[in-house]
Amino acid sequence: MASSSLSLSLSLTLCLVSTLCYAHTSSLTLPVTKDHSTHQYLTILSYGTPVESAKFVLDLGGSLLWADCASRTTPSSTLAPIFHRSIRCLTAKGPEIETHRWLSSLANPIDQDQPCQITAENSITGKRVTEGELVEDLVIHRSHELLFTCSPTFLLNGLATDAKGIIGLDKSRISFSSQVFHSLKIQRKITLCLSHTSGVIQFGKMTHKSQTESEIFRYLTFTPLVANQDPTQTQSSINVNSVKINGKKVAFDTPLGGGAQLSTVVPYTTLQTSIYDNFESAYLKAASSMDMKRVDPVSPFGLCFESNGVGSSQVGPNVPIIDLVLQSEMVKWSIYGRNSMVQVSDDVMCLGFVDGGENPRNSIVIGGFQLEDVLVQIDFDTSMVGFSPSLLTKQASCSDFQP
Structure with a gap:
């Protein structure tokens, strides 16, 4: 019975206005734009009755969809609360809840009509609130439902205008x-293509709308996701075994273990202080040998150079090439000047890698700038x-991908 209820609780159907998404039976594609004042990547969702559209920040490491429901021009008449004593509430809380305490609360009549409160986090500022209320609402055409959290307006601080x-x-889980x-x-596949202007994110089987797109997929190199034993750590991370600059391996005082997180909310790649210091020294040596x-x-940024005298190519400035060496010497992510x-x-111009502090949650976070194109x-x-090589090496860009 519980299994059936749990399955029903997750049977949520989602689609977007036809001008905002491009849906196949096997995929859903959303447009992505970059906000240059905050370096955040945004898409648009439409929801509620009457239907209203709103911008949302994309977070590869985020665990839920949260919104400032109070900012709607007109309150949604179809918004429905999820109650504390529901299976959907237990499902949404996941590993953060102590199941035995939740089960014992079922016998308490005071809890019967209490809203399901979910912790929501602004991953830009690190601000967290525990009073976010889990709700569901019609997304479009008065027939599709989506589970999300209504959070206080102040949680928007730090997000793009x-x-x-x-x-x-x-x-x-949610x-x-x-849900998609x-x-x-x-x-269960996400394909992301960011650029400094526009890009796309696609859920499901990637569809190729041109010969160029089809060819780019043939150049993908694959590496395993890091298996995290902590059930609360669900972000996407990959192992970086070593780093090379212009083909020379960087000597690090601190191990690189723990996985490098992929992030769309961190603008530039961040490195734990000791790792950054070694990396900066090696990069400076390579740059000096090129007369930068x-x-x-x-x-x-901690390391900047004169732009004058630095040549350019189709992959950006002619500067030292950075290789993230993954599961073997044959598998590497090459980062060019762009x-x-x-x-x-x-x-x-400055090196787009920054000092992430002595004790960050992740020793390496690959930021949005490094993910572009x-x-x-x-x-x-x-x-x-x-991951593909820089699309610039193929005379293409993520802005060429259209939803």
Whole structure:
């Protein structure tokens, strides 16, 4: 009985306005744009009655969809609360709840009509609230339901202007992606293509709308997702065994173990302080050998150079190439100038890797800037991540992919 209820609780169907998404029976595609003031990546969802559209920030490491429901122009007449004593509440809380305490509360009549409160987090600022209320609402055409959390307005602080919440894309039970996979009965696969302008995110089987797109998929290299024993850690991470700069292996004082998290909310790749110090020293040595002139750093970057005299190519400035070596020496993620150098002024460019502090949650976080114009595919069924070379090497860009 519980198993049947649990299955029904997850039978949520989702679609978007036809001008905002491109849906096949095997996939769902959303457009993605970049907000340059915050370096966040946004998409649009439409929901409620009457239907209203809103921007949401994409978070690869987020565990749920949360929204500022109070910001709607008109309150939704179809929004329905999820109660504390429901199977859906237990499912949504997942590993954060002590099951025996939840079961004992079923006998308490005071809890009968209490809302299901879910912890929601602004992954940009790190602010968390425990009073977010789990609800469901019609998404479009008055027939599709989506489970999400209504959170306080102040949780929007730090998000891009007009953004009304965050879309969580990890593998947890009620993340946006998990609901899409289950309700549309599609492959548990996310394909992401970001750019400095526009891009796409697709759920399910990737569809090829052009010969160029089809060819790019043939260049994907695959590496395993890190298996995390902690059930609360559901973000996508890969193992980085070593790092090379212009083909020379960097010597690190601190092991690189623990996995490198893929992130769409961290603008630039962050490294634990000891790792960053070794990396910066090695990069500076390689840059100096190419006659690059160091200048004063520009926050948040620690290593900056004169732009004058640095040549360019189809993959960006001619600067040292960074290779993230994965499960073997034959499998590497190459980062060229387009994804390693940030132009901060007409005369200065900075290395887009920053010091993440002494004790970060993840020793390496691969940021959004490094993901741009790289096709990334996360397959939760096979626990693999596929990534392409920089699309610039193929004379293409993620802005070429249209929903």
